Amino acid sequence: MSSAKVAKPGKPGGENLVFQRGGFTVRKFWCAFFVFWPIVAIIYSLISSLVPSLGWWFPGPSVTELGQRIDNLFYLILYIVTAVFIGTQIAMGYVLWRASHSKDERAWFSHGSHSLEVIWSVVPSVILLFLALYQMDVWALFRVQAYFPKEARDAPIAEVTARQFEWRIRYPAPGKKLQLKPQPDDLYDVNDLHAPINRAVMIQLRSEDVQHSFFLPHLRVKQDAIPGQIIPIWFKAEKQGIFELTCAELCGWGHYKMRAQLTAEREVEFEAYLKKLQADQNYDGHATPSAVAKKDE
Amino acid sequence: MSHSPSQGHAVPPIKMGLAIPNSKLCMWLFLGTEIMFFTAFIGTYIVLRMGSKGWPTDPDVTHIRVAAGGINTFVLILSSYFVVVAHEAMGAHDFGKARKFLQWTFALAFVFLGIKGFEYYGKIDHDILPGHIAENDQQAKAKVLRESETAVANRLERLAAKAVSSKAAEKLPEPKDDATKLKALLAEAASKPDVKEAEDYRGFGEMFKQFDLLKQGILREDLSLHDVETQLAGLKANEQWGYVFKSVHEPHPILYGNIFASCYFLMTGFHALHVIIGMLLFWILLKQASLEGWHDFLENSGLYWHFVDLVWIFLFPLLYIV
Amino acid sequence: MHNEHSPHEHPKYAVIFGALCVFTLISIMADVVELPWGVKVVAVLSVATCKALCVMAWFMHLKFERGWKYVLLAPTTILALGLPLALTPDIGEHYYTQEVPQLDDFAEHQARAAAHHGSAAAVD
Amino acid sequence: MSAAGVAQEHGHADEHAQGAHGHHEQSFIQKYVFSTDHKMIGKQFLFTTLLMLMLGGALALGVRWQLAFPWTSMPIFGPLFANAGGQISPEFYTMLFTMHATVMIFLVIIPVLAGAFGNFLIPLMIGADDMAFPVLNMLSYWFMIPAIFCFGMSFYFGGAASGWTSYAVLADLRAAAPGSGSAQTMWLMGVTFVGVSSMMGSVNYMTTIINMRAPGMTLFRMPLTIWAMLITAILQAFALPVLTAAGFMQLFDRLAFGGWLEGIHTVFFIPAGLVVNNTDPTVGGGQPLLWQHLFWFYSHPAVYIMLLPAMGMTSDMLACMCRKPIFGYKPMVYSMSAIAGLGFIVWGHHMFTSGMNPALGMTFMVSTVMIALPSAVKVFNWIGTIWGGRLQFNTVTLHCVGFVSMFIVGGLSGIFMAAVPVDIYIHDTYIIVAHFHYVVFGTTMFGVFGAIQFWFPKMFGRKMNETVGKWHFLLTYIGFNGAFFPMHMLGIAGFPRRYADPYVHPYLEHLLPLNQFITISAMIMGFAQFLLLGNFLISIFRGEKTGRNPWNANGLEWAAPSPPGHGNFDVPPVCFRGPYEYSNPNRADQDFWMQTDPTRPPKNPPEDPAHGHS
């Protein structure tokens, strides 16, 4: 880059690497380069969020109201963060351009500015505190048991037990309440959780072996199943359908295939499903079971 | 550095930093990290204990002896005291005295470890070891069964090996796999008049019968823990072969016993490890022909030793009294 | 400059040693005498803290050190107390229901033992 | 390796430095292997970590291969691993990302910052002739070797397979992850050794920085690198013992002996009654969440251990490259301290969905969000430093700008996670993977690459090739963003991490092409590292020779010969001013003013130009 200049003895400093600022085009190129990529990032994000058919964004609008609120918080943060991102990148591009193109012999000698320092501590801290406090109630609604809807709290519909690598589901017999300990007339199913829609339902989550995580992406629900704890979760699906239920916590080699589904259906259908489970379970070998075969194991 | 500065004027005569030797600063910083290390252990113990709806505290169950802990506390305090006076003596250049005090410290550390070892022995003797402890009747019974089966199998194996000639021993089946074959071999051996230990086998048939009773009882689950206890005591009491069951522990379920034992051994174990490291430091000192010039070393080892003492000062009430 | 203190400054180590022994005796007494559990905990832990302070102040010469001791020990103390404190809401207490099978079994067995006085009981 | 540089124009000076320490010849072993010289130890760390970077990167490419071309045989590496036709099995995949993270975090990033640059720079920058405890320093390097050995054994035994977080119960019970029995144990021992190594380093650094500064080097004349190293060492000293302790607990939980010891193991993290893989119910009484708390109590501060030194070095480089004092030196120091302090009280943000007490979740959310504040101060101050500077785009500058830019992205994505409700959805999805690669690779590694280029002349007396350096930057930067920016989208689409084959889930099937794009970008980035490695190795022997202060920088290290001899300084350094007096109007003849330069400012200094300029 530069020809080496041997340092004069006694004076610190060797050959001068610093003052070569590169050709004009080189400087322009790098400034453009650093400005270019945030633009790409933003365009890419815009495309992802505005073209849902690409599938690079949420897997559809949330099926629960609470999930909707989570999405809204996500967007709120996204707006703030995008503003900060654009702001800082523009500032960065500007100072880079200035610094690399300034015709001044010397850089501006300044150790900083107290007032600027105060401004850029206070403004973000206000924004951040607001962000934190603003999130609290959604969190409380999702996790603090006292805030759970009463209907959900009173009658958990099922107990879901995670194990390597499947989800076991236990319902109380129709008309009964779910007990902590298994009851003789409980109903069982594997990897297919049914829940009524338009009603807040609660589930008791357990793990039989290691830690798993109960993840319903379409409902924005996620809760780890911890061995030794029974953790209630609630949701209120507002749309009928079959939704993916996955495991989101590393639980061994089969973590990725710990796949199940949530069938959200109308109340009557749900009751019918429980009835059918009951009938299947009580099947004594005489009736013609249609659905028994469907069940694995 | 011996070189004089090329600059024209004098070097600012400032020694930057703290007015304590590097080694002492380093020791203190290290002790800071040690505090965090033990914080993790002690904190774990405290919260786990708070979070368990029960904790074995009865000394008859835990075999924790306040007296032993108390004496050990005293021993450590005394050894700490000897370190400071040794340090003082070093400061006064009385190396002989310092050495004597250090020897006391060293000896007391041994005493501490001895008492600690005695306590460990008591726990091991009663099988109060993490992972081994039955926490309910079911597990206690299963444990009795497991242990007595091993005891019987071991005894069989030993006897068979003794009884059968070395050539025959090669034919021996795997003892645990094939108890019946072993029994047959044993019977054969017992019938040989020239086997000295033949009398050992007298009554073994009876033993098998009684043991089977216990075993079936436990397996059928129609013995209460109390019954198992009585039967086991009966087996042990037999004059001829009771000794076979000596290694079987009394069935005493300890609720939360495993986590208790985990915490106990972890904390005291790491503390004992620190005692040993401290002893090494003192050993290095005592090995020196002259203690001259070892002042800083002694001071820093002393700091370390006091820290070891400090840890024990908290372990003692937490483990022995609370 | 140096923290080499002249001999007359030296504390009577024997006195400290005596105090430590007394503290130890107090702790043991707390165990021997029947005290409510809470009182006992507070008592022995305060005694332990006093002992620790004695050891640190005199045996470890902290009393004679300069300001750096605060810089070093204040954060350490905060962290050392803060860690167990922060663990308490999750481990020391339980927000969710704990599954402790051995606890249930234990209670069940104890109850059964009390009811049957050691006689056979063949329920699962 | 550095011998080539020693004998040059400052040869006479080196002689003096050596003279002070006796003239005895050092054998090869003493000089290059069991060296107690901080510079050599730093270089040893640097070589080791660069090597490990390649290894960790190769593992990452294995991960990427599986995600882009699931269940197809992997070229080059596939046959090596000889897994059923070079195919990656799910067990193997788990092991790949676990070991990838382990290597990258414990053997690359932490040791390259603290071990390599900490070692090399601390004594030089504070004007000491070596570390306070050279032998301890040497040991801290040599304790890396058993760590590497243990991780290697872990690999050999089939690989630890519990993620680098080694969450309890999965990592505690052998039956839970069949085949990783000894591997997980070796892994834990490796972590313990790394811990011991870091511990030794950190007490040594603290002692050295506190007590061995050159005359005049007051605390607030220390370069930000030194501040960062000091704060990092403090973080390590207080956080690491907790991990070591927890590691021991997990190790004892996993014990497996025979004889009368059979069945002995502790139960700290194991609750009772778990039926794993159809084995007998566990005995227990412990709490799995406890491990997470203890682990993150270390590992969150650890992410700042992985960042702060890079922040300090970038500050120094940026000031030099902009020929301008750092904007807000004291705020930079305070914000680093604040990051460190807050770093101790935010660990719970990794556990928002873990079944933690929700009240704790709220507390941790507030503290986590607040940690963005000191980070913001730092970002703005860096931008402020460039503002009005006189910049040239050399490789060092490029990496520094890359550092700041990537940190903004990585930091901002952290805000989403810090918000608990949002984290419910995005936890353990690829948005997390995107976040931390932006901070650990995008930020720290760019800082490190810049630092290698910047201090290379001091290390070897030669400089690295600029053109190759720029190509390396360009390709890495493009490859990096191509690889990791789309991961945000994957995360938003609910793509869980640690999945060997995510495409068994219908709602993820359509993401395969995006993953292939990511993989190709990762390969570009990966192969760009050969440029770095080649440039580095070749420049050691062929690079253009440089003098003492090729960058016209201010720090004490630039007053020493390049490379410094044993004992570092031929002239005992004295510090007369802060490290950032670039373009000081009091020096008309040059735009830098070395800390060792005894020149006094003139009697009537010109007006403070801070007000005058735009």
Ligand code: HEA
């Ligand atoms: C060098 C490493 C590093 C750094 C610096 C950070 C920095 C931060 N991290 Fe990150 N993090 C990791 C490494 C790092 N992290 C790793 C490795 C993991 C995953 C571990 C695993 O699970 O395997 C992780 C995971 C992780 C999680 C857990 C996610 C989950 O698993 O669900 C969270 C949650 O809060 C989080 C948050 C943050 C925050 C808030 C910061 C903040 O410090 C960032 C602050 C910076 C900025 C915000 C940008 C600059 C500021 C401005 C430009 C000012 C203006 C800004 C606003 C007003 C918003 N990180």
Ligand code: HEA
């Ligand atoms: C310092 C930390 C660091 C660094 C630098 C990296 C670098 C990279 N990481 Fe890593 N990563 C982690 C830390 C890091 N990672 C952590 C902590 C996890 C979490 C693990 C867990 O879940 O437990 C993770 C997980 C992780 C995943 C998620 C796996 C999963 O959840 O299923 C992925 C997937 O794409 C990934 C990819 C990459 C890539 C492509 C790079 C690239 O930057 C790598 C670029 C390549 C090189 C720099 C080297 C070039 C080498 C060659 C081309 C081969 C030559 C080989 C020889 C000569 C031997 N990483």
Ligand code: CUA
């Ligand atoms: Cu279950 Cu992952």
Ligand SMILES: [Cu+2]
């Ligand atoms: Cu974190």
